[in-house]
Structures are given as structure tokens and as C-alpha cells.
Amino acid sequence: xIRLENINKFxxxxxxxxxxxxxxxxxxxxxxxxxxxGRNGAGKSTLIRIISGAEQPSDGRVHRGMSASWPIAYTxxxxxxxxxxxxxxxxxxxxxxxxxSRIDFVQQFSDLGEYLYEPINTYSAxxxxxxxxxxxxxxxxxxxxxxxxxxxxxxxxxxxxxVELFEKRADRALVIVSHDAGYIREHCTRAAVLVQGxxxxxxxxxxxxxxxxxxxx
Amino acid sequence: MAADSTFASLRAAWPIxxxxxxxxxxxxxxxxxxxxxxxFLWLFVEPMLFTLGVTALWxxxxxxxxxxxxxxxxxxxxxxxxxxxxxxxxxSIGAVKPNLSLMYHRQxxxxxxxxxxxxxxxxxxxxxxxxxxxxxxxIEWIQPPEDLLLVIAGWAILAWFGISLALLLxxxxxxxxxxxxLWHPAAYLIFPLSGAAFLVEILPKNAQDFLLYVPMVHCTxxxxxxxxxxxxxxxxxxxxxxxINAVLTLLALAQLRKVSREVIPE
Numbered sequence: 156x157i158r159l160e161n162i163n164k165f166x167x168x169x170x171x172x173x174x175x176x177x178x179x180x181x182x183x184x185x186x187x188x189x190x191x192x193g194r195n196g197a198g199k200s201t202l203i204r205i206i207s208g209a210e211q212p213s214d215g216r217v218h219r220g221m222s223a224s225w226p227i228a229y230t231x232x233x234x235x236x237x238x239x240x241x242x243x244x245x246x247x248x249x250x251x252x253x254x255x256s257r258i259d260f261v262q263q264f265s266d267l268g269e270y271l272y273e274p275i276n277t278y279s280a281x282x283x284x285x286x287x288x289x290x291x292x293x294x295x296x297x298x299x300x301x302x303x304x305x306x307x308x309x310x311x312x313x314x315x316x317x318v319e320l321f322e323k324r325a326d327r328a329l330v331i332v333s334h335d336a337g338y339i340r341e342h343c344t345r346a347a348v349l350v351q352g353x354x355x356x357x358x359x360x361x362x363x364x365x366x367x368x369x370x371x372x
Numbered sequence: 373m374a375a376d377s378t379f380a381s382l383r384a385a386w387p388i389x390x391x392x393x394x395x396x397x398x399x400x401x402x403x404x405x406x407x408x409x410x411x412f413l414w415l416f417v418e419p420m421l422f423t424l425g426v427t428a429l430w431x432x433x434x435x436x437x438x439x440x441x442x443x444x445x446x447x448x449x450x451x452x453x454x455x456x457x458x459x460x461x462x463x464s465i466g467a468v469k470p471n472l473s474l475m476y477h478r479q480x481x482x483x484x485x486x487x488x489x490x491x492x493x494x495x496x497x498x499x500x501x502x503x504x505x506x507x508x509x510x511i512e513w514i515q516p517p518e519d520l521l522l523v524i525a526g527w528a529i530l531a532w533f534g535i536s537l538a539l540l541l542x543x544x545x546x547x548x549x550x551x552x553x554l555w556h557p558a559a560y561l562i563f564p565l566s567g568a569a570f571l572v573e574i575l576p577k578n579a580q581d582f583l584l585y586v587p588m589v590h591c592t593x594x595x596x597x598x599x600x601x602x603x604x605x606x607x608x609x610x611x612x613x614x615x616i617n618a619v620l621t622l623l624a625l626a627q628l629r630k631v632s633r634e635v636i637p638e
Contacts, residue, residue, distance in 0.1 A: 166636075167634070204637060207478060208478035209475055209476050209477065209478055209637045210636060210637065211632075211633045211634075223478075225477050230638075231473050231476045231637060231638060232476035234399065234403065234471075234473060234474060235473070237402060237403065241399070244398075245395050245474075246477070248394060248395035249392050249395045249477055249479055249480065250391075250477075251388075251391055
């Protein structure tokens with residue numbers, strides 16, 4: 156399991172310290188499907204980066220008892236001056252996976268064709284999302300952390316993501332950050348709402364939505 | 373990481389550390405040199421061209437003094453040393469920003485990114501020095517080093533100096549842009565004081581006392597003592613640059629710890 160205990164996070168801005176997360180607690184068990192709702196700038200991405208370990212909390216503890224992916228988003232995690240294939244090789248190397256064994260899968264899933272051999276900064280947002288998702292599915296994790304990325308792209312991409320994530324990897328834990336309420340309702344078994352730095356956990360997904368709706372007003 | 377002992381967790385961390393550094397090295401070579409023309413050979417061809425140019429200049433101007441000093445060896449050791457300690461900080465300052473996207477991966481740390489660049493820089497300077505030495509020796513422009521181990525020791529201490537200075541400046545540069553602005557003039561001004569273009573022996577006594585506070589002077593003297601020590605009287609104390617290096621390394625690691633807690637992947 157992954158457990159966050161009393162996480163506080165401050166960012167230093169020109170006008171002093173700004174608190175992004177305020178004593179956040181969250182526990183993710185094997186196979187959990189958790190949706191995190193919050194408006195723009197609520198700190199969802201910061202939270203997911205802290206879960207993954209890419210960012211350190213200002214104080215509090217993160218206990219990581221299972222492997223967690225990097226935050227799968229449509230920006231970041233890739234070097235945009237390098238080609239898709241070089242990025243795949245880099246990521247395979249740091250996670251200790253043989254890159255050759257993954258090229259076919261990534262090529263097939265991402266549908267990038269010749270573009271796989273072009274620098275990422277020539278890609279459209281949809282192409283980046285396809286590559287990002289394909290590469291992340293090439294490395295096995297106990298828990299996948301998904302920051303919006305599945306909600307972009309066309310229906311063909313959505314269908315492929317659904318098969319890879321919810322059918323082939325149904326046993327894995329998932330944390331999905333989104334403001335697409337429908338997507339979270341469809342795929343998550345519980346949800347949490349991030350408002351003003353505080354994370355409100357709910358067992359029932361409907362309660363979470365009610366709270367989210369009222370916090371928007 | 374939950375491990376029974378520090379040793380066990382260190383042993384578990386080592387393969388990850390090696391994988392990450394290896395991957396970062398490959399990536400660094402690709403982004404810096406690409407796959408065009410001679411590619412990564414630029415790593416040492418570039419410093420070689422610098423050293424060749426300076427050696428040619430110094431040989432031409434130095435020849436008129438009519439000294440008994442082996443001027444080619446003098447220029448080669450001097451300028452190679454400058455490249456070693458000066459390029460490391462230059463390549464490390466601001467190295468974090470272009471790599472922020474890679475920090476999405478938990479195992480990639482600020483220190484790894486800097487170490488990968490420093491390893492490349494150190495390898496480039498070392499290969500350039502070695503290849504030029506071998507070429508000059510084979511065409512008999514210079515004599516082989518009199519004490520190779522002493523050359524290697526001096527070179528290693530100087531490399532350590534470059535690495536620790538680079539790590540400290542890179543960490544400080546993350547907190548303030550002034551570091552980047554000041555480094556370039558500072559590097560330019562320190563160059564004549566670093567021992568590359570003089571021997572301590574030929575200076576007046578009070579200048580000697582002052583210059584021996586500069587750690588690079590000790591290393592350069594040491595390298596030259598190993599190369600052509602019988603031709604001049606070298607002045608150096610190996611323990612002095614070593615102590616300076618240790619202090620710099622400690623300060624650098626402390627600063628880096630602070631920086632890596634605050635870095636935000638992009």
C-alpha cells in the first residue's frame with residue numbers, strides 16, 4: 156500500500172510561502188481505484204507528484220509499500236528535444252527494462268508510425284498523450300498515477316486505454332486526477348476532493364460528487 | 373525504502389544508481405552531440421583543438437625567451453588543467469532546468485543529472501590530455517612523463533576540485549541567478565592565477581606566498597612535477613587542495629540536499 160501522512164506542501168513565491176497542501180492523508184491499497192477531483196490550481200498535480208515521489212513534501216511522511224508509476228500526464232516525463240524512441244530507451248533503462256522488447260508494443264499502441272523516430276517537440280498534444288501512455292504501459296507498476304491524460308485524445312485512444320488499464324491491469328491500483336466527473340464516476344470505486352489544500356476522502360463516490368459540486372459554488 | 377540495515381539499502385540502491393547514471397550519460401551524449409558528423413567524438417576533439425591552439429601560440433611566443441623549459445609540455449599540461457577545472461562548473465550551472473522533465477521519475481535526482489554531466493566533462497578533458505600527450509610523445513615533440521603516477525594523482529585531485537566546485541556552484545545557481553552571471557567573469561579572471569601560464573618558481577617570493585593559496589596552482593605544479601620535474605623546482609603541498617576539496621564537497625552536498633527537496637518537475 157501507499158500511505159500519505161499529514162502532508163504539507165509549501166511553494167515559495169515572490170509574495171512569500173503559499174500553502175498548496177494542508178495536512179493531507181491518503182491511503183491507497185492494492186487494486187484501489189481512486190479518483191481525485193478538484194478545480195484548476197487546487198494542487199491535484201502536486202499531490203500526484205508527491206505520491207509518485209517526484210516531489211518531496213515540505214513535511215509529513217510518504218510510505219511507499221508498492222511500486223508507483225511516474226505521474227502519467229501529457230506534458231513532462233519526456234525530453235522534448237529527443238525522439239520518441241530515444242525517450243522510450245531512456246525510460247526503459249532507468250527502470251531496468253530491455254528497450255528492444257517494448258518497441259513493438261509502443262509502436263502498435265501509439266500509432267505514431269514514422270513519427271516515433273522524430274523529436275517529441277514536433278508532436279501534437281494527442282500524439283504526446285499516445286506516446287506517454289504507451290511508454291507507461293511498457294513498465295509494470297502496482298499503482299498507476301494518471302494526471303488527466305486519458306481524458307484527451309479520440310475515442311479510439313480511449314478504447315485502447317480502457318483495455319490496457321481496466322481489463323489487462325484490472326488488479327492494479329489506480330489514482331486518476333481529473334475534472335471530468337463522468338470519467339471518474341465510470342472507472343473509480345472511491346473519490347476524494349481537493350479544496351483549498353485539504354483533501355476530503357469519501358467512501359461513496361456520490362458523496363464526493365455532491366461535495367465537489369457544492370464546493371464549486 | 374524499508375531495509376533492515378543501511379548496508380542492505382545501499383546495496384539495493386547501487387544498481388538503480390548505476391542504471392540512472394548510465395541512461396543519463398547516453399541521453400546527455402545524444403542531446404549534446406547528436407548523431408551527426410563525428411557525433412560524440414566532439415567530446416574530446418573540442419578540448420583537443422583548444423589545447424592544440426594554445427600550445428601552438430605559447431610555443432611560438434615562448435621560443436623567443438630561449439629558456440631550457442620544455443615549452444610544449446608546459447603548454448599541454450597548463451591548458452589541459454584549465455579545461456579540466458573550468459569547464460565542469462560552466463557545464464553544471466543551470467543544468468537542472470533543461471532536465472526538469474526527467475525528474476518526473478523518482479529515481480532521477482539533481483545529483484544524478486550533475487554527475488552525468490561532470491563524468492562526461494571529466495572524460496572529455498582526460499581523453500584530450502591523454503591523446504595529445506601520446507601524439508606529441510610519438511612525434512618526439514615532448515618527452516614522456518618522468519613520473520606517471522604523480523601526473524595521475526595531480527590530475528585526479530584537480531578533477532575532484534572541478535567536480536566539487538561545479539556541484540557547489542550548480543546548487544547555489546538554483547537559488548540565485550547571480551551565480552551564473554558572476555561565474556563567467558570569475559573564471560576568466562582566475563585563469564591567469566591558476567598556474568597554467570607560469571611556474572611558481574619564477575615568481576617573486578611574496579607572489580608565491582599569495583598564489584599558493586589558489587588550490588589549482590598546487591595541482592598544476594604537481595602534474596608538471598610528474599611530467600618534467602627534473603627541469604624545474606616544483607612548489608606544492610598535496611594536502612592543501614585535498615582539504616579544500618573536502619570542504620567544498622561537503623558544502624556542495626549540503627546545498628544540493630536543500631535544492632533537491634525544493635525542485636519541481638516540469
